[in-house]
Amino acid sequence: MEKKSENKSGAEVLRGRPAKGKEKLDHSINVKLTEADYKKVMEKAERLGMKATQYAREMVLKGGVKSRFTLEELDLMRKLSGEVNNLNQLAKRANQAGFTKVGNEILVVLEWIKALFDDR
Numbered sequence: 001m002e003k004k005s006e007n008k009s010g011a012e013v014l015r016g017r018p019a020k021g022k023e024k025l026d027h028s029i030n031v032k033l034t035e036a037d038y039k040k041v042m043e044k045a046e047r048l049g050m051k052a053t054q055y056a057r058e059m060v061l062k063g064g065v066k067s068r069f070t071l072e073e074l075d076l077m078r079k080l081s082g083e084v085n086n087l088n089q090l091a092k093r094a095n096q097a098g099f100t101k102v103g104n105e106i107l108v109v110l111e112w113i114k115a116l117f118d119d120r
Contacts (some may be wrong), residue, residue, distance in 0.1 A: 031056070076116060083113050 002101050033041065045055035048067055058065045069077070094102045 077114055080113065083109055083116070 014103060040056065042052055044051045044065075047070075048055065048065060050058075050065070055065060087106065090102050090106050094106070
């Protein structure tokens with residue numbers, strides 16, 4: 001429950017915990033699965049970092065689940081963004097000092113980026 005008060009300028013200020021935005025989940029539907037189907041659901045939910053009930057709810061209501069990034073994909077994005085920063089710094093140096101002086105360094109960074117994707 002939020003308490004209302006006024007600040008010095010007379011504007012209304014809300015205090016306290018805001019009300020929950022989601023509706024309460026009051027109803028349930030029981031589903032019986034074979035052992036193999038149960039394992040599939042649990043594996044898929046775990047792979048997506050979700051609880052089985054959350055996974056099942058999204059499958060039923062939305063017809064699919066939008067996958068989150070895996071730890072491997074997050075690591076790859078972090079490494080790639082670091083290499084992009086390196087390329088930007090090299091591009092700046094190339095504009096200042098001339099491309100021939102930093103060209104070899106750029107090729108090294110490009111090979112590193114290729115290696116990131118080839119390892120997958």
